[in-house]
Amino acid sequence: MSKPSPWGGYTIPLLIVFLGIIGLFDFIFFIAFLALLGYYLYRVEKRITALEENAGIGPRPKTDEAKPPR
Secondary structure (H helix, E strand, O other), X not given: OOOEOOOOOEHHHHHHHHHHHHHOOOHHHHXXXXXXXXXXXXXXXXXXXXXXXXXXXXXXXXXXHHOOOO
């Protein structure tokens, strides 16, 4: 997720809303809106995955202990 700005609040969600509104009227702002929205969702997914791994409910790394000896 985004970091708090020095003025308080969160800047990326505000930029997404701003670009979404302006993007209704101008195509280049719509493209910027989609790019920023994709980046924001990528960051959210990355943070959720990190939280799940720390809580022990995410995917576990594969270990060599499960393999039978040859």
